[in-house]
Amino acid sequence: MAAPTCTKCHERPSVFHRAYSGERLCAPCFRSSIKERVQGAINRFRMLDHWSRVAVGVSGGKDSLTLLHILKEIEDETHGSDLIAITVDEGIAGYRDEAVGIAERACRRLGVEWRLVSFRDLFGRSMDEIAAEDRVLGACTFCGVLRRRALNEAAREAGADRLATGHTLDDMAQSVLLNLLRGDVGKMASLDPGGYTSPGFVRRIKPLCEVPERETALYAYLGGFELQSTPCPYAGEAMRGDARDFLNEMEARRPGTLFTTYNTALKLIPAAAAAVAMRTCRICGEPSVGDICRVCQLIDKK
Numbered sequence: 001m002a003a004p005t006c007t008k009c010h011e012r013p014s015v016f017h018r019a020y021s022g023e024r025l026c027a028p029c030f031r032s033s034i035k036e037r038v039q040g041a042i043n044r045f046r047m048l049d050h051w052s053r054v055a056v057g058v059s060g061g062k063d064s065l066t067l068l069h070i071l072k073e074i075e076d077e078t079h080g081s082d083l084i085a086i087t088v089d090e091g092i093a094g095y096r097d098e099a100v101g102i103a104e105r106a107c108r109r110l111g112v113e114w115r116l117v118s119f120r121d122l123f124g125r126s127m128d129e130i131a132a133e134d135r136v137l138g139a140c141t142f143c144g145v146l147r148r149r150a151l152n153e154a155a156r157e158a159g160a161d162r163l164a165t166g167h168t169l170d171d172m173a174q175s176v177l178l179n180l181l182r183g184d185v186g187k188m189a190s191l192d193p194g195g196y197t198s199p200g201f202v203r204r205i206k207p208l209c210e211v212p213e214r215e216t217a218l219y220a221y222l223g224g225f226e227l228q229s230t231p232c233p234y235a236g237e238a239m240r241g242d243a244r245d246f247l248n249e250m251e252a253r254r255p256g257t258l259f260t261t262y263n264t265a266l267k268l269i270p271a272a273a274a275a276v277a278m279r280t281c282r283i284c285g286e287p288s289v290g291d292i293c294r295v296c297q298l299i300d301k302k
């Protein structure tokens with residue numbers, strides 16, 4: 001049976017059914033719909049100024065590669081922001097080294113300046129070494145906290161005034177759920193897709209905040225991106241995986257669940273942001289929500 005016709009152009013056969021909106025899209029219409037959605041989020045949350053210098057966190061995975069390609073396209077059309085890609089090498093043998101190569105090649109092809117920073121250089125040990133030590137917390141807790149610090153430092157050193165990350169709608173919805181399950185409502189403030197400014201802290205923006213992960217995967221596939229084949233060996237330790245499974249099941253049964261969960265966060269963010277006062281860590285001097293930052297707390301725990 002022939003594929004149904006695209007509901008946007010009414011010409012080409014559709015390759016994708018967007019269950020939550022009812023659209024059936026051909027490849028070109030699907031790709032332009034993703035770009036329009038990213039552009040829409042950038043405008044609505046006032047993520048960029050014409051003169052912004054944007055550091056883009058590029059892990060080498062499908063989400064960050066999609067982000068880099070779309071931002072480059074937008075930047076080429078508007079001659080607006082200046083892009084610089086930053087890859088963090090956490091030091092996960094067999095996993096991150098493959099992604100680092102993919103990120104470097106993608107940046108070279110796009111003509112985007114690329115910088116690499118590593119956990120080893122910044123914190124004195126790789127993620128594999130941290131994971132092998134005696135620890136109570138999951139590997140992903142260390143990895144996430146240290147990666148956020150590494151990206152902030154690298155973006156600041158690159159003179160960037162924005163730090164764009166490839167967080168998708170799924171990541172946003174999972175974080176909402178995790179913050180609720182952990183009782184960490186204050187952390188909702190960090191989910192603001194447009195980010196906030198604070199001394200020493202590069203404003204974080206999330207241009208893919210309204211794009212489901214399934215759609216970044218298709219975007220990457222249709223774009224012929226080189227993609228990673230190995231999963232992270234520590235991925236199974238994360239509670240996030242449980243939140244992902246639950247939300248995916250809900251989304252399959254009730255299309256639109258991811259958007260509803262994300263919209264809940266948008267309503268909670270202003271109250272959460274008002275309750276968070278940024279200060280300076282008394283050990284390392286980096287921006288922190290408490291007296292001692294998460295990085296210093298974690299390094300002390302090991």
Ligand code: SF4
Nearest residue numbers: 139140143232234235
């Ligand atoms: S799965 Fe966890 S340990 Fe692996 S890269 Fe992601 S955050 Fe780091």
Ligand SMILES: [Zn+2]
Nearest residue numbers: 006009026029
């Ligand atoms: Zn079409």
Ligand SMILES: [Zn+2]
Nearest residue numbers: 281284293296
């Ligand atoms: Zn500190």
